[in-house]
Amino acid sequence: MTSPLRFDSFASVSGFAKDLPLPDQAAIDAARARQAELTKPPGSLGRLEDLAIFMAGWQGDAKPAITSAQALVFAGNHGVCAQGVNPFPQEVTAQMVANFEAGGAAINQLCGVSGAQLSVIALDLDNPTADFTESPAMSEAECLDAMRRGAEAVDPKADVLILGEMGIGNSTVAAALANGAFGGAAADWVGAGTGSDAAGIAHKASVVATAVARHAATSGLTQLAALGGREQAAICGAVLAARAARIPVLLDGFICTAAVAPLHVADPAFLDHCLIGHASREPGHRHLCASLGKEPILALDMALGEGSGAALALSILRGALACHSGMATFAEAGVAGG
Structure with missing residues (x-):
């Protein structure tokens, strides 16, 4: 059908x-x-x-x-990096994608031991989204295109789907999506990301507050376009494609969970087939999980991303079955x- x-x-x-x-x-x-x-x-x-x-x-x-487990890692670049929100340059996104493809990252090792087939999808890395402090990050058409690409990457025969991400600056994007979806102060959602110090965290919070205020009239998928990135939109598309195929989903930590917050706002039932693999060390993740009404499977003080916590949780899921x-x-x- x-x-x-x-x-x-x-x-x-x-x-x-x-x-x-x-x-x-x-x-x-x-x-x-x-x-x-x-x-x-x-x-x-x-x-x-x-x-x-x-x-x-x-x-x-x-x-x-679980006969077939699929893992998808989506990668994107973000215009908000122009605001100096990350200690690493955007070139690192493409470099890490190459590392994934060469089998040298943590997610490669964890997919190997948990029995998941990994694919990495780079989404227009040479064309970052717009700076969301100045305009919507994506148009509706751009957001839908990334969602479609995420959906098309899903294997409809998989028994479970692991989702992860990579993108310099995307902890700021995640904080903005979570703040836009569930309110509160920007500082409640912002953490160190890839290593920001106290001054860097305060700056990120200011950037997030500016962006959320600019796009306060948006919600749901419109907010995904305004505040998200291509990898967040692709994650949403993959979640929906998995639901259409009745495939349970293991979301990774803070960034991956924040990516689907706009789906929850659009309709909480969109995420009924989703589990959260682990509790991230990022401080906003605890608030985010509570807002979604979901309890992470693992709590290992991790904050790597890449789908690493979800891949570990797959081993727990296999043990349960x-x-x-x-x-x-x-x-x-x-x-x-x-």
């Missing part, structure tokens, strides 16, 4: 909300019943039980499995108490 998801206007993307595939309640009920029969005290595997039931609902199978589908029931094991 052809997906109703289209990227010809913000209105058509928002209209996809009425056609969202939903989790399979029968599979959820059957998975929950299986958990009650496994050779363990009820609830003793904690969050692992919840993750298995979550996966059952989206796969429509009481015994879900191994226990759920591989453990014996009390009846199968001949153990009393079931």
Whole structure:
């Protein structure tokens, strides 16, 4: 069946909300019943039980499995770097993309051990978005094009999708998106990023406050265009394509989570199939997770990006499904108490 998801206007993307595939309640009920029969005290595997039931609902199978895991890292450059918000030059974005492609980054190693197929998509690195303190970062057409490219990168046969990003200046972009979506003071959302000192953090907060005030009349996907970057738009497109294919998503940390904040504003149901891989060290991430009503799977004091925390969380998800589908029931094991 052809997906109703289209990227010809913000209105058509928002209209996809009425056609969202939903989790399979029968599979959820059957998975929950299986958990009650496994050779363990009820609830003793904690969050692992919840993750298995979550996966059952989206796969429509009481015994879900991960045969194919896809990881996508989107990279973009940002006009707001003209404001001096980052200690590194924008050339580093392309250099890190080359490092990903050569297999030399943390995400390459973590995808290897967790069993995910990694692809890196560079989005017009020689054409940064506009400086959002002066104008919208992207036009509607530019934003939709990046969303489409993100959606087209998704393998509809994947069992789970890991999302990550790379882009010099994008911790400032993330803070602006989170601040624009959920309010508060800009300083509540701004952190060190790739190594800003106290003065640099204060400057970032001032830049974010200026941008959010300039684009205060925007919301949802319009705000994504005003304050986001191409990699954030691509992440949103990938999330929507995954939903159309009923693929659960593992978001990475602060920047990746902030990227989808405009989708939450447009309709919170857009993110029902998404999990957050880890709690970032960036101070705004805790507020962001609370605003989205989602609890990260891991908390390891990481703040790298690249999808690294989500790739680690994939191993936890695999463990949850191994226990759920591989453990014996009390009846199968001949153990009393079931």
